[in-house]
Amino acid sequence: MNRPPHPDWSGWHDLPQQHYLIEPRCLAGGGDLRHITEHLRASGWKDRSRAAGPVVFDHPDRGLRVGFDPAPPGRWTITGQASGHQPPWEAKFTARTPVEIIAGLTDALTQPPSAHAPNVWAPLDAQGWTTRSGQHVTATSPDRNAFVQFHQPSPGQAHWWIGARNEHGRAWDAELSPTTPLYLVQALTTALADPRPVMRPRGMFAPSDRIRTTSVSLRPSELGAWQQARINSARAATWARNAWATARPRSPRPSTAARVPAGHATGRR
Known part of the structure; x- marks a missing residue:
């Protein structure tokens, strides 16, 4: 008796899935936390998270911390300790801030x-x-959906206030202390103003008349390859920095040998 060939199930787990490219990115919703945490892990940061608790990653020297508290309403908190002439600083983001x-x-x-x-x-x-x-100094996006403000309510008090709004009201907010290093604030405004769309799975973004969506079909393997490329890039950059630090020539230490005054040469006996 001839039996039908056994079905090949190998490709079933890699069937295309529907995703959406969202524009503008400021209204795309929170996204996958691993976009941030896996990059930190690949960059040598230490995972201090506890099961079913807040996500916490520390810089190897423990001077910097990135944390996400999932308890409602949810919040990202990023802190830097005082170091040299740099005072302590803090940045907070509400849960719906796009991870990108x-x-x-x-x-x-x-x-x-x-x-x-x-x-x-x-x-x-x-x-x-x-x-x-x-x-206050305020910058507003051309579509009026996002803003950046250096907010100074009274003398001696100031903070960076960044956020986005849609037709339903507040989408997300971020507040940074005035001591936050300006190169970090610039990195944030660069990511905020980036015109490229970001990707979200179906059902993982809030509906809004102000967003533009483009449907794309992706296999899990394709999405995984893109995510892995970001991780590999972080690992390579970390390895290169560590290799350079190890190979960097060090200044010679002062000699501990006793100095001999000129004209008083010594010889072996």
Whole structure:
């Protein structure tokens, strides 16, 4: 008796799935936390998270921390301890802040600062944002959906206030202390103003008349390859920095041998 061939199940787990490219990215919703955490892990940060508790990653020298508390309403908190002339600083993001925007700041934490003087407003100007000066300095996106403000409610008090709004109201907010290093604020505004769309699975973004969606069909393996490329890039950059630090020539230590005054040569006996 001839039996039908056994069905091949090998490709069933890799069937195409529907995703959407969302524009503008500021209204795409929170996204996958691993976009941030796996990059930190690949960059040598230590995972201090507890099961069913907040997500916590520490820089190897413990001077920097990135955390996400999932308890409602949910919040990202990123802190830097005082170091040298740099005072302590803090940045907080509500849960619906797109991870790609937060990653602008967290990715910058894994890299050495640029030698160029930072300009927070330059990335916004380059994308046509409108800036108004006064007691507060405020930049607004061309579509009026997002803003960046250096907010100074009274003398001696100030903070960075960043956020997005849609027709339903507040989408997300971020608040940064005025001591936050400006190169990190610039990295954040660069990610915020980036015109490229971000991807979300079906059902994982809030409906809004202000977003534009493009349906794409992706296999899990394709999505995984893209995510792995980001991780591999972080690992390679970390390895290169560590290799350079190890190979960097060190200044010779002062000799501990007793100095012999000129004209008093010594010889072996």
